[in-house]
Amino acid sequence: MSNSLQEHNHDRGPSTAPVQPRPKRWHHALLAQTRAELRMTLRNPEQLLVSVFIPLGILVFFSTVPVFETETRHAIDSVAPSVLALAVMSSALVSLGIGTGFERYYGVLKRLGTTPLGRPRWILAKLLTVVAIEFLQWLLIIPAALALGWNPAWGWGTAILAALLATLAFGGIGLLLAGTLPGMLNLAVCNALYLVLMLIGGVIIRLSVMPAPLAAFARVLPTAPLTEIMQGAFRPADISLTSWLVLGTWALLAPVAAAVTFRWE
Secondary structure, three states: OHHHHHHHHHHHOOOOOOOOOOOOOHHHHHHHHHHHHHHHHHOOHHHHHHHHHHHHHHHHHHHHOOOOOOOOOOHHHHHHHHHHHHHHHHHHHHHHHHHHHHHHHOOOHHHHHHOOOHHHHHHHHHHHHHHHHHHHHHHHHHHHHHHOOOOOOOOHHHHHHHHHHHHHHHHHHHHHHHOOOOHHHHHHHHHHHHHHHHHHOOOOOOHHHOOHHHHHHHHOOOHHHHHHHHHHHOOOOOOOHHHHHHHHHHHHHHHHHHHHHOOOO
16 A cells, blocks of 8 residues: 555656745845945935035034133034034934935835835834944044044943934934925925024034023923033033933934824825
8 A cells, every 4th residue: 555655656746836935034135225225325415415524514613613612621522522413313313304205205115015125124224224324424523533632531332322312312203204294395394403403402502602491492302412411421521310311202202203193105
């Protein structure tokens, strides 16, 4: 009986069932999309202007013009941490917000649900791209600041933690705008918000010289706490718990608000 079954199976020949291709690993598509996003960002002149040239220009200008000079501190000691904070805001708010807004406007996001990449990996690829751009920004800003005379205390752990929280906060704000506003309106709002936060967030003008109501308002926005933490990280100064609480709150609430309100088409 066994021999007859073997002969019967042998007569049938090899199986002709199609061989299913091995599915790509989850991270392969993620890394491919991240590389593509990074290339597109680095080839975009407007993105480079906001992410690289504006922060570097502010660093060089305000470190050589004695706007922040005091009897006890050189200008570069205040400017360099502020520009590191500005770099995070530039990438997480402006680059992410405007780029995503136009992708939504042109229908790119609508088709994501039918692609192997999927929406969750697309979002993660966007965030990884922002972190990579921020790393490149700091890689340019820090040597330039050191060449201009910056001598920071060892506070890199504090600065990196603040940068990660700020990335969540500003990234959430950028996605909130990109997911609710039309493309051109989103472009205008992101740029206007960037300028306002840069002006009143302690990056260019110190909060101590602002009118008290304006300074109080600025302290509940994410830029001022980020700037204060960056300033305190690189010199002997206490960082208020309030700054951490405000920045952490924005890092929690902004992405949640973006997720709740985001429209893919």
